[in-house]
Amino acid sequence: MIQTVLDDTRPTVLAMIVKVEGSSYRKEGSWMLLQENNVRIGMISGGCLENDLHNRAAQLFNTGKAETVRYDLSAEDDLGWGRGAGCNGIITILMRDIDSDFRRILHIAHVQVLAKEPVYFLQSLTDFSRYGCTALNGSQYGKIQLKLPFNLNTMAPFQEAAKQTTIGEEIVYFQLIWPRPVLYIIGAGADARPLARLSGSAGYEVHLLDWRSGVCNEVHFPTAASIQIGDVAKLISNVKFSPLDSVVLMTHDFQIDVEIGRHLLGQKLLYFGILGSKNRTERIFDGELPSSVHSPAGVSIGADGPEEIAVSIMAELIAVRRGKSL
Incomplete structure (x- = not known):
């Protein structure tokens, strides 16, 4: 998916699940791209949220802005998303217009995964302008410079690691991105x-x-x-x-x-x-x-x-x- 963003520079919004309360079709760390030409790459849900996400993305194209959207899908008889999703979960999704600076961070992350090394993506949920990535050797890139509360070298291969952590007064979302298997x-x-x-x-x-x-x-x-x-x-x-x-x-x-x-x-x-x-x-x-x-x-x-x-x-x-x- 990162490769798609780097190869195609048309207006694109990234939607990523940053928090799940209860159960859901996809978990924290799931990404989806929504492009201005109505192209969708990836899935965030079983199809019940994608139309609403694309409508929201239309307001973000070429703005450089980001926002979070919270969907409550816990009610089995809630027909707000088509036929009643019944996922029994509350999903928080971060949506971000992919501008040149964010592409730069994605490029750095891409270089790491091409070298078959995992990289940590960091995003402040308190201040959306603060994001970056940390390489296996500890090098940090971007506007957010934080000491990670874990050791990348001890992570089990391909194990999911996407969560929120409060550091001081800032809520930070961490996601470990693995190379393609x-x-x-x-x-x-x-x-x-x-x-x-x-x-x-x-x-x-x-x-x-x-x-x-x-x-x-x-x-x-x-x-x-x-x-x-x-x-x-x-x-x-x-x-x-x-x-x-x-x-x-x-x-x-x-x-x-x-x-x-x-x-x-x-x-x-x-x-x-x-x-x-x-x-x-x-x-x-x-x-x-x-x-x-x-x-x-x-x-x-x-x-x-x-x-x-x-x-x-x-x-x-x-x-x-x-x-x-x-």
């Missing part, structure tokens, strides 16, 4: 296609690696961020993996899986899954399944066929990224 799919057989499609739709940056140009190509993987063809062992050795990266090994070639699997075992990854039975994976690692390896890859839902297996793997990827146990 990356998924490497090793093996571009027919069963890799639905996994690449689903993971791309879920926001992953997908990279394909295979030795066969006939199956590993843009025709079968049109949305992949990259397609690498060649000696898979050599290709993998050139990848600089991050602890935020995920890998699914699905070549269906046992000898290749042995070589690649043992190499990946030495990498620090967020998720490492291998397609196939647990017994097969144990053979890859000389009879013992390493604790860091998910095998068989995917949640046990009785999946049958490429599409269902892709769904099960995606469920496990999301659970690991969100820190949920299965």
